[in-house]
Amino acid sequence: MDRTDALEKEILPDYTKARDWVEKGEYQKAKDAMEQVLQTIETALSEKRNHIYSFNHILEVYYFRFFKNGGQEEISYAPFNIGALYRFYGYIFIRLEKYKKAVQAYETALDWNPVDLDSLFQLSELYKKTGDLKRTWEITLAAYPYCCSRATMAHFYRNLGFYYLESYQPDNAFPLYLYSNIFFPSESAKRDLAYLEKALKRPSPDLSIAEIQAALKKNKIPAGPNPDTVGITFRTGQLELENKRYETAKDCFSLVYDLTLDEEAGKALEQIEQFIKTNR
Numbered sequence: 001m002d003r004t005d006a007l008e009k010e011i012l013p014d015y016t017k018a019r020d021w022v023e024k025g026e027y028q029k030a031k032d033a034m035e036q037v038l039q040t041i042e043t044a045l046s047e048k049r050n051h052i053y054s055f056n057h058i059l060e061v062y063y064f065r066f067f068k069n070g071g072q073e074e075i076s077y078a079p080f081n082i083g084a085l086y087r088f089y090g091y092i093f094i095r096l097e098k099y100k101k102a103v104q105a106y107e108t109a110l111d112w113n114p115v116d117l118d119s120l121f122q123l124s125e126l127y128k129k130t131g132d133l134k135r136t137w138e139i140t141l142a143a144y145p146y147c148c149s150r151a152t153m154a155h156f157y158r159n160l161g162f163y164y165l166e167s168y169q170p171d172n173a174f175p176l177y178l179y180s181n182i183f184f185p186s187e188s189a190k191r192d193l194a195y196l197e198k199a200l201k202r203p204s205p206d207l208s209i210a211e212i213q214a215a216l217k218k219n220k221i222p223a224g225p226n227p228d229t230v231g232i233t234f235r236t237g238q239l240e241l242e243n244k245r246y247e248t249a250k251d252c253f254s255l256v257y258d259l260t261l262d263e264e265a266g267k268a269l270e271q272i273e274q275f276i277k278t279n280r
Contacts, residue, residue: 007044008080011037015085018092027095034089041082054078054112058248059148059255062236063115066228067145083113090122099130117146124159137163145226148233148255153225154184160221161192170196174205175215182209225259234265246272 014036021030045052053075055061061075069075090105103126109119120143127136140159147153161176173196180189193204207215213223237252250272256265 007040011040014040018088022092022095027092031089031092031096034085034092037085038089041085045078045082048076048078049111052076052078052112053114054081054083056081056084056113056116056118057251058240058245059233059236059252060113060115060146062232063146063229066232068114078112083109083116083119086112087116087119087122090119094126099126102126103130115146117143117152120146121152121155121159128159128162131166133163133166144222145229147225148229148259150184150258153259154180154186154189156180157183158186158189158192161189165192165196170200172215172219175207175212176221178204178207179212179216182212230256230260234262237265237268241268241272246276250276 014033018030018033018037021027021033053064054077055064064075086105086109090102090109093099093102093105103123106119106123106126110116110123113119120139124136124139124143127133127139136159140156140163143152144156147156157176157180161173161180164170164173164176174193177189177193177196180186181193197203216223233252234256237249237256240246240249240252250269253265253268253272256262257269
């Protein structure tokens with residue numbers, strides 16, 4: 001058994017306990033079990049932090065190469081998904097209502113996976129909860145390059161809308177919430193729009209898409225997904241298809257088509273789905 005297998009075997013009992021305690025709602029006991037897991041990992045791997053990484057999906061590897069290291073260095077991978085373990089630890093702290101500890105856990109998750117959109121958006125929600133508007137703004141902009149779906153773009157605009165709402169700038173908040181709902185309607189955006197309407201005693205402005213985009217441009221907010229992100233996602237789909245990794249190729253082309261209705265991505269999706277169907 002090599003060191004990696006031994007480490008994974010060593011943490012498994014405590015990790016299993018933590019999962020079981022969470023299912024039972026025993027979050028303090030889950031926290032204690034996860035502390036054992038993470039202490040074991042840090043003892044073994046702490047010196048490798050920021051030198052080895054754990055990703056959730058092949059797309060994140062390409063995002064990391066482009067946006068974080070410019071392809072300048074070879075990526076070394078952690079033996080298992082350490083970032084996900086820290087996200088789980090952060091979730092436990094949220095349930096315990098220890099939000100500063102949760103922030104620390106998600107920030108550590110980003111050490112192991114700097115392009116993890118789940119951690120970035122969860123941090124934004126924690127900063128909202130703790131009233132840290134500056135960090136809400138900063139972490140939301142940091143998440144932007146990894147937004148490649150209608151839902152994540154909606155979340156991006158919704159977060160910025162929240163920033164302006166809480167900063168008493170309703171005329172800047174309205175376009176962002178409206179744009180968020182164009183990308184992907186949410187109850188959260190609808191609630192905040194209703195709050196604005198009630199507070200200002202006037203309905204939401206009837207803005208065209210061009211008017212919304214002009215309002216965003218005025219505040220130097222991008223009016224759509226990052227073109228590099230879309231291009232990387234499409235190219236990753238092509239590479240995965242060439243290597244006959246059909247499910248991950250489908251993930252990539254689905255994201256591009258969902259966001260852009262790109263004809264080439266749509267055709268690739270049809271081909272993949274037909275292949276999967278006939279080879280089940």
